[in-house]
């Protein structure tokens with residue numbers, strides 16, 4: 001399977017910027033292997049890379065980006081502020097450290113990684129992200145894991161995030177968080193888009209659709225996210241799966257197939273990873 005002909009769709013964000021809707025995530029990618037794996041992803045055709053300070057692999061991402069020779073304006077790079085960095089001075093320092101590791105003068109998107117509700121309020125930190133954006137150190141700003149319990153405090157500042165990156169996959173569709181985001185034209189990035197490999201989606205209607213249309217269950221799941229207007233960056237260390245996942249951009253689902261996958265939602269019972277209330 002080659003991706004030479006795969007066109008990656010883009011979305012326009014509420015700040016007027018453009019983001020590739022399908023990218024590559026590097027959570028749990030070993031720092032020692034990151035340069036090789038991100039190089040493979042760039043060769044496969046990915047141009048949007050999602051990392052975070054806590055992943056410990058920003059240097060490897062940066063080396064792969066530099067070695068690729070791909071023009072900076074063709075790349076979309078996201079990183080995230082970890083939970084032990086808060087407040088104006090520390091947030092500014094943390095972004096500086098990430099940029100240094102990535103070897104970049106700016107990122108395309110900077111996110112507050114978790115709301116950490118049991119520690120300090122995120123308001124000063126959020127307002128600092130807006131300042132860093134105005135200074136050009138990040139093009140867009142957003143939040144991660146700010147579901148309907150935590151997004152209102154951000155909205156009250158009057159600075160509207162471009163993005164909310166939340167756990168979202170067929171059995172955990174976060175309807176309240178996505179409805180609140182939609183009211184403010186905040187784009188949703190679905191992390192764990194394939195259920196982090198913890199759910200047997202091939203055994204559901206997704207497997208039936210996949211067999212009928214000649215795609216894999218992962219491709220059908222990615223195509224469902226794209227058809228639903230979300231941004232995704234599935235992770236794989238394996239080049240053949242990178243190719244497979246990227247080719248999902250060419251998989252068309254009928255409205256009935258999208259509705260059948262929508263029906264897999266189990267609400268809060270479908271969560272497979274951490275509840276933001278418990279991450280501090």
Ligand code: NAD
Nearest residue numbers: 025026027050144191192193194195196197218234235236
């Ligand atoms: P994911 O849903 O992308 O699952 C990744 C796993 O799915 C892989 O390890 C592999 O086992 C499997 N997989 C990948 N492609 C496959 C294929 N074609 N066929 C079969 N299995 C396949 O989970 P993820 O990595 O946790 O999420 C994607 C990205 O989201 C991360 O890499 C990271 O960038 C981001 N993320 C963000 C947060 C956050 O708190 N903001 C948390 C977790 C992940």
